[in-house]
Amino acid sequence: GHALLVLLLSATVSLLGGLIFGYELGIISGALLQLQIDFHLSCFKQEVLVSAVLIGALLASLTGGILIDHHGRRRAILVSNLVLLGGSLILTLTRSFIGLVIGRMTVGFAISISSMACCIYVSEMVAAHQRGLLVSLYEAGITVGILLSYALNYIFAGVGEGWRYMFGLPIAPTAMQFLSILFLPVNPVKLSSWDSDCQKGLIPLQDTEDRVAAKWEPYKEKHYTFLDLFRTRDNMRRRTLVGLGLVLFQQFTGQPNVLGYASKIFHSVGFQSNSSAILASVGLGAIKVVATLVAMAIADKAGRRVLLMAGCIVMAISVTIIGLTSRIAPPAMARDCKAAADPNASHSLTQYPLMPASSHSAVSPIPPALGAGTSQAGPGFAATRSLTKVFASSQSREVVADSSLTQKRGLVGQVKKETVGSTGPPSGGAPWAEHTVLNWITLLSMMAFVSAFSIGFGPMTWLVLSEIYPAGIRGRAFAFCNSFNWAANLLISLSFLDLIDAIGFSWMFLLYGLMGVMAVIFVYLFVPETKGQSLEEIDQQFSSKR
Numbered sequence: 001g002h003a004l005l006v007l008l009l010s011a012t013v014s015l016l017g018g019l020i021f022g023y024e025l026g027i028i029s030g031a032l033l034q035l036q037i038d039f040h041l042s043c044f045k046q047e048v049l050v051s052a053v054l055i056g057a058l059l060a061s062l063t064g065g066i067l068i069d070h071h072g073r074r075r076a077i078l079v080s081n082l083v084l085l086g087g088s089l090i091l092t093l094t095r096s097f098i099g100l101v102i103g104r105m106t107v108g109f110a111i112s113i114s115s116m117a118c119c120i121y122v123s124e125m126v127a128a129h130q131r132g133l134l135v136s137l138y139e140a141g142i143t144v145g146i147l148l149s150y151a152l153n154y155i156f157a158g159v160g161e162g163w164r165y166m167f168g169l170p171i172a173p174t175a176m177q178f179l180s181i182l183f184l185p186v187n188p189v190k191l192s193s194w195d196s197d198c199q200k201g202l203i204p205l206q207d208t209e210d211r212v213a214a215k216w217e218p219y220k221e222k223h224y225t226f227l228d229l230f231r232t233r234d235n236m237r238r239r240t241l242v243g244l245g246l247v248l249f250q251q252f253t254g255q256p257n258v259l260g261y262a263s264k265i266f267h268s269v270g271f272q273s274n275s276s277a278i279l280a281s282v283g284l285g286a287i288k289v290v291a292t293l294v295a296m297a298i299a300d301k302a303g304r305r306v307l308l309m310a311g312c313i314v315m316a317i318s319v320t321i322i323g324l325t326s327r328i329a330p331p332a333m334a335r336d337c338k339a340a341a342d343p344n345a346s347h348s349l350t351q352y353p354l355m356p357a358s359s360h361s362a363v364s365p366i367p368p369a370l371g372a373g374t375s376q377a378g379p380g381f382a383a384t385r386s387l388t389k390v391f392a393s394s395q396s397r398e399v400v401a402d403s404s405l406t407q408k409r410g411l412v413g414q415v416k417k418e419t420v421g422s423t424g425p426p427s428g429g430a431p432w433a434e435h436t437v438l439n440w441i442t443l444l445s446m447m448a449f450v451s452a453f454s455i456g457f458g459p460m461t462w463l464v465l466s467e468i469y470p471a472g473i474r475g476r477a478f479a480f481c482n483s484f485n486w487a488a489n490l491l492i493s494l495s496f497l498d499l500i501d502a503i504g505f506s507w508m509f510l511l512y513g514l515m516g517v518m519a520v521i522f523v524y525l526f527v528p529e530t531k532g533q534s535l536e537e538i539d540q541q542f543s544s545k546r
Contacts, residue, residue: 007134009184010125013077014134016177017118018141019148020084020170021111024053026146028104030153031163038161039097052101054490056108061483064113068475073121074186076475077114081178084110084170091167103167112486115462116478123466125184128534132299135466139459140292147285224473229480234543239468242526243477246308246464247485249519250457253315254512256489257496258322258449284450291454303531304460308523311456316516318449323509325438325445330505457519467530470539 028050035041035049068076087106094100115138122134152169156162222234229240295307469477500508530538 006184007126007130009180010122011134011137012180013177013184014118014122014137015141016173016180017077017114018138018143019145020141020173020177021115021138022142022145022147023149023170023173024107024111024145025142026149027153027166028053030149030157031166033157034161034163035100038163039100041097045097049097049100049104051490052104053108053111054486056105056110057112058483058486058490059105060109060112061116061479061486063479064116065476065479067113068117068120068479069473072186073117073124073475074181074184076117077121077181078178080110080114080117081174081181084114084174088168088171088174092164112482116475116482119462119466120474120478123463124471124535128532128537129300131467132304132463132531133296135463136292136296136299136459139454139462140289140296143285143288143292143454147282147289150282150285222470222472224470226473226476226480228473229477234470234539236473238526239542240477240480242468243465243481244484245522245526246457246461247481248488249312249515249522250461251485251488251492252512252515253312253453253457253519254319254492254509254515255315255453255457256492258319258446258509258512284447287447287450288454288458291451292459295455295459299459299463300531303529304464305523305527305529308456308460308464308527309520311452311460312516312519312523314452315449315456316513316520318445318452319509319516320513321445322442322449323506323513325442326509327506329438464527464530467535467538468528468542471535 032046032050036046039045041049064076067079071079083106087103087110090099090106091103094103118138119135122138123131126134149166152166156165159165224233224236228234228236230237299307465478465481466474496508503511528538528541533541
């Protein structure tokens with residue numbers, strides 16, 4: 001009964017952590033449509049507000065590892081919950097733009113700390129054969145959180161100052177996570193030794209054989225400095241190579257940007273703009289949830305390496321197909337941002353929706369950098385992560401003061417243009433309407449890409465990162481890799497449209513396909529299989545010179 005209680009509480013902590021992460025990444029897309037009018041935001045201010053979470057998350061990645069390693073995973077999660085409550089209250093009560101930025105930075109800092117600490121804590125609390133399921137549950141929470149944010153965007157779109165409700169709702173799940181973790185034991189790895197923890201019952205989910213073995217060979221925690229990550233001691237340099245390789249390939253395979261233009265592909269197969277925003281966000285979001293649940297179910301059976309390589313192969317094929325079809329029917333890419341500068345007029349924000357890709361990407365993540373993911377750039381920053389794309393990637397800003405442009409708040413993440421002329425769709429969009437078969441192939445490729453990411457890179461990256469490092473430096477190592485995830489996501493989001501201008505849309509996606517092939521090779525050569533092994537066995541496997 002005690003073991004079952006710990007298992008359920010661990011699952012609750014993991015799921016709620018991901019849910020909050022995904023929700024915070026996704027909610028800005030709907031809230032910004034109201035904020036740009038209520039606060040008369042220019043394009044630059046919109047950029048700052050959207051990027052504030054990124055900045056907070058990046059700061060947390062640089063400093064959070066010390067908190068997690070020196071003060072324990074459990075305490076780090078509790079602190080992140082308190083910080084998140086504070087940030088949510090600031091956002092709910094503020095009446096200034098500065099308050100919004102501070103609140104979003106605070107939220108970004110909190111969810112980044114929580115994402116790292118949750119994955120590590122849960123991985124250390126449960127037995128080897130359950131670790132894949134429960135850590136992947138965090139990624140599933142991210143995808144559900146993003147879907148929930150879209151639904152609430154729609155519900156509060158027509159409510160006066162509805163953004164206050166959007167920003168205030170995370171208080172409830174945050175309080176639930178705080179209470180849940182109070183009933184869980186202190187992180188067992190932080191105590192004197194694994195053997196003594198077993199005797200005290202602090203690792204109730206370990207098998208009887210594990211306890212017997214621990215009495216004969218107690219696991220002794222080693223102490224590391226940050227610089228040990230780059231030294232040959234215990235093969236730490238190779239572990240760092242594996243961690244950095246996974247988070248960078250997670251971003252460079254194109255996940256943050258592919259989903260950013262999902263609505264354009266939906267529009268190309270015959271759906272009009274109103275339907276496009278809803279289908280692109282909710283439809284692909286539902287696919288991500290289903291795929292992540294599949295990954296959860298098979299992570300401990302199929303193994304991490306198999307899912308990573310299979311996901312990379314499908315992703316590479318999918319983006320290559322998108323690249324080839326776009327050479328025949330090239331989509332038009334918009335670079336315009338419209339600011340609500342006139343208090344007496346409502347203006348169109350952008351031709352396309354803000355869509356966090358997350359997991360990740362994500363993050364991820366996100367990563368994230370507010371895609372989904374994530375993810376997953378926290379786990380699932382993979383899940384999660386490219387809200388800045390529409391704003392931050394545009395260097396040529398255009399402020400429009402035209403009262404004939406009317407804001408439509410009843411859409412999820414998209415504003416429909418009511419006028420034609422200089423604000424109409426860019427020229428060059430006609431070829432899309434002439435290639436119905438190719439358009440459907442592109443759409444199916446997009447769905448395959450989303451599914452493959454949600455089975456492979458989305459959850460598996462963060463699962464492997466929580467396993468491959470020794471307990472004494474796990475928090476700092478995870479945070480170090482996480483910071484690269486956020487930074488890479490931001491870089492890709494900022495450069496996407498500039499690269500399209502330089503080399504073309506199709507070549508951009510063919511390049512993503514090449515990166516996917518390189519990712520398969522990297523996983524095959526460097527990433528070991530960790531399924532079914534205790535964290536101590538994984539540590540010994542890496543420490544051996546081979």
